[in-house]
Amino acid sequence: MHIVVCIKQVPDSAQIRVHPVTNTIMRQGVPTIINPYDLFALEEALRLRDKFGGEVTVLTMGPPSAEDSLRKALTFGADRAVLLTDRFFAGADTLATSYALASAIRKIGATYGEPDIVFTGKQTIDGDTAQVGPGICKRLDFLQLTYVSKVASLDLAGRSIEVERRSEGGVQVLRSRLPCLITMLEGTNEVRRGTMLNALTAARAEVVKWSAQDAGVEDISKCGLRGSPTVVKRVFAPTARSEKAVVVEPAGRPPAEALIDEIFKLRPKLEADMFELARGF
Amino acid sequence: MSQPAKPAPPAGRANAKKELSEHFKQYKHVWVFVEQERGHVHPVSWELMGSGRRLADKLGVELAAVVIGPAGEATSAAAAEAFCYGADLAYIVADDVLTDYRNESYTKALTDLVNTYKPEILLLGATTLGRDLAGAVATTLLTGLTADCTELEVDADNSLAATRPTFGGSLLCTIYTLNFRPQMATVRPRVMEMPERVEKPVGRIIEFPLGMVEDDIVTKILAFVPDRDKATSNLAYADIVVAGGMGLNSMENFQLVRQLAGVLGAEYGCSRPLVQKGWVSADRQIGQTGKTIRPKLYIAAGISGAIQHRVGVDGADLIVAINTDKNAPIFDFAHLAIVTDAIRLLPALTEAFRKRLSPHTRDRIAS
Ligand SMILES: Cc1cc2nc3c(=O)[nH]c(=O)nc-3n(C[C@H](O)[C@H](O)[C@H](O)COP(=O)(O)OP(=O)(O)OC[C@H]3O[C@@H](n4cnc5c(N)ncnc54)[C@H](O)[C@@H]3O)c2cc1C
Numbered sequence: 159m160h161i162v163v164c165i166k167q168v169p170d171s172a173q174i175r176v177h178p179v180t181n182t183i184m185r186q187g188v189p190t191i192i193n194p195y196d197l198f199a200l201e202e203a204l205r206l207r208d209k210f211g212g213e214v215t216v217l218t219m220g221p222p223s224a225e226d227s228l229r230k231a232l233t234f235g236a237d238r239a240v241l242l243t244d245r246f247f248a249g250a251d252t253l254a255t256s257y258a259l260a261s262a263i264r265k266i267g268a269t270y271g272e273p274d275i276v277f278t279g280k281q282t283i284d285g286d287t288a289q290v291g292p293g294i295c296k297r298l299d300f301l302q303l304t305y306v307s308k309v310a311s312l313d314l315a316g317r318s319i320e321v322e323r324r325s326e327g328g329v330q331v332l333r334s335r336l337p338c339l340i341t342m343l344e345g346t347n348e349v350r351r352g353t354m355l356n357a358l359t360a361a362r363a364e365v366v367k368w369s370a371q372d373a374g375v376e377d378i379s380k381c382g383l384r385g386s387p388t389v390v391k392r393v394f395a396p397t398a399r400s401e402k403a404v405v406v407e408p409a410g411r412p413p414a415e416a417l418i419d420e421i422f423k424l425r426p427k428l429e430a431d432m433f434e435l436a437r438g439f
Numbered sequence: 440m441s442q443p444a445k446p447a448p449p450a451g452r453a454n455a456k457k458e459l460s461e462h463f464k465q466y467k468h469v470w471v472f473v474e475q476e477r478g479h480v481h482p483v484s485w486e487l488m489g490s491g492r493r494l495a496d497k498l499g500v501e502l503a504a505v506v507i508g509p510a511g512e513a514t515s516a517a518a519a520e521a522f523c524y525g526a527d528l529a530y531i532v533a534d535d536v537l538t539d540y541r542n543e544s545y546t547k548a549l550t551d552l553v554n555t556y557k558p559e560i561l562l563l564g565a566t567t568l569g570r571d572l573a574g575a576v577a578t579t580l581l582t583g584l585t586a587d588c589t590e591l592e593v594d595a596d597n598s599l600a601a602t603r604p605t606f607g608g609s610l611l612c613t614i615y616t617l618n619f620r621p622q623m624a625t626v627r628p629r630v631m632e633m634p635e636r637v638e639k640p641v642g643r644i645i646e647f648p649l650g651m652v653e654d655d656i657v658t659k660i661l662a663f664v665p666d667r668d669k670a671t672s673n674l675a676y677a678d679i680v681v682a683g684g685m686g687l688n689s690m691e692n693f694q695l696v697r698q699l700a701g702v703l704g705a706e707y708g709c710s711r712p713l714v715q716k717g718w719v720s721a722d723r724q725i726g727q728t729g730k731t732i733r734p735k736l737y738i739a740a741g742i743s744g745a746i747q748h749r750v751g752v753d754g755a756d757l758i759v760a761i762n763t764d765k766n767a768p769i770f771d772f773a774h775l776a777i778v779t780d781a782i783r784l785l786p787a788l789t790e791a792f793r794k795r796l797s798p799h800t801r802d803r804i805a806s
Pocket of ligand 1: 170283284606683684685686687709710711712724725726727728729730740741742743744745746747748751761762763764767779780781782
């Protein structure tokens with residue numbers, strides 16, 4: 159079995175700056191981590207490999223420094239790491255990102271064996287879109303299983319998989335076929351720690367580095383800024399509310415009483431509403 | 440990867456020229472995907488209908504609802520309801536194969552509709568269903584998709600300007616899809632205001648075939664397990680929400696929040712660290728990576744008011760903050776503030792509200 163896990167290296171904090179000319183995020187100086195949601199995907203992939211045998215390849219698209227995250231994934235026990243890095247990928251939106259990653263996954267398939275499952279995290283903490291997983295999936299023409307909380311069973315010979323996925327108001331139990339793409343929900347498994355042994359091997363392991371050309375990207379104009387149908391026109395800080403909070407000064411009264419008085423003074427209608435609501439209890 | 444390219448990208452994104460091909464110039468009208476699952480329309484659909492109506496009016500085009508579901512009463516009722524929320528017409532794909540949401544069938548229905556009737560703007564709710572569908576449809580159509588928008592506008596040259604928080608809400612950005620159609624966007628529940636419902640019995644209906652049978656769909660539904668704790672899904676739609684943060688210090692103290700919520704008939708929520716500590720379940724988290732709420736009253740106890748929390752509560756009509764630190768950021772956006780220990784104030788507040796809201800008091804006020 160071959161599983162590909164897509165991870166992303168993201169800034170560790172909300173401490174970010176914006177490039178004044180290009181309106182893009184500048185990451186220099188901000189510590190980076192593996193996108194936390196991706197760790198659940200990686201963990202699930204490693205568990206399946208441990209159970210069914212085979213290999214896990216981790217893949218990321220990013221600047222050369224994203225190698226750090228790949229090495230980290232190797233210390234968790236991934237078998238192979240591929241870094242897709244090329245200036246042509248810069249400024250990619252989700253559509254262009256999914257094009258590049260899908261190209262690389264095809265190349266990974268041709269080089270190391272066709273993947274049975276591609277995993278991604280539910281979304282990233284910097285972009286928050288949840289669009290790249292489905293995007294890769296459609297481009298590969300795989301079956302799409304998003305927000306998966308559990309891989310219930312896997313039948314490699316029968317090419318079939320059963321998963322539980324979060325949907326609106328409940329959990330769907332689905333049976334689908336391989337190859338599929340799974341985006342993994344957070345909190346679904348306990349992410350392992352890297353082992354000493356893996357850390358030693360990971361430090362020496364080769365991280366495969368591919369340019370667009372190496373990855374067999376067919377149409378470079380579909381990558382990066384040029385390949386992105388969405389265009390960021392303006393980046394700005396949210397406007398601060400002009401009035402500051404009215405501070406309740408209890409002045410000798412019980413503070414709870416004073417606060418309630420202020421609430422009803424500011425929103426007189428609320429009192430009647432609250433009677434209605436409280437009545438149910 | 441969005442760091443500046445080396446060499447610098449040509450003239451920057453902001454100046455990208457609009458070069459709409461002849462083909463895309465045929466794309467007109469605003470569409471809202473009406474999300475229904477298991478016979479219930481998700482209210483985010485009507486919230487979107489409000490935004491869609493505004494955009495359609497500005498563009499001088501029609502607003503259409505897209506209703507996909509099983510043949511029968513619920514699906515036609517959803518279309519009829521869409522007229523009451525401002526739709527001029529409804530595209531209906533009704534087929535029993537569409538009873539449960541599955542990506543394959545819904546993606547086919549929606550992409551076929553788009554390719555046939557060519558909308559200029561397509562809006563979906565940023566729910567689990569909406570995101571699963573929107574990502575697949577946008578990639579199939581090779582067009583742009585902007586997630587989790589907080590503002591949708593039409594600019595001077597009639598392009599959709601979609602504003603969304605970025606980097607955990609610390610910044611906002613306005614995104615355009617200039618050269619491709621439709622311009623797609625998702626919006627989270629409770630971000631847009633619910634439009635007024637107006638009785639409107641008629642509207643045009645265009646039925647469209649799915650062109651797929653059950654055997655064409657690989658993925659099968661084995662079971663659906665509804666959420667046991669029904670109340671949890673109500674946070675986004677609650678009139679009153681009481682929430683606690685790290686200032687409560689312990690899981691035991693979080694009871695104080697629940698007790699106040701109980702007396703008020705309110706829902707309770709929390710900031711993210713409480714979920715990470717396992718004190719409160721994840722569906723109670725409010726904020727950027729949790730729920731967006733829009734209550735009439737929001738009481739935040741021991742919550743600092745980080746930007747990622749703030750974006751989830753900005754739509755609240757009255758924000759009351761209880762915090763020991765008079766410089767806490769929450770006081771920058773709360774309406775009412777009390778600088779005090781929440782652990783001591785909450786029980787007193789619960790008691791005081793209990794007295795105020797007792798039937799006895801109500802009768803006295805009513806007479
Ligand atoms: C990508 C990303 C996404 C995020 N998403 C979310 C999200 O969706 N929702 C969310 O909430 N956060 C989110 N966060 C986390 C957010 O940045 C803050 O860390 C979090 O909101 C802080 O929670 P808090 O205010 O409860 O805790 P703290 O920041 O620890 O603040 C505790 C507050 O309690 C006050 N306090 C202490 N003791 C008392 C007392 N006895 N009585 C009253 N007040 C007291 C303190 O003065 C302080 O203001 C996210 C962060 C990132 C990076």
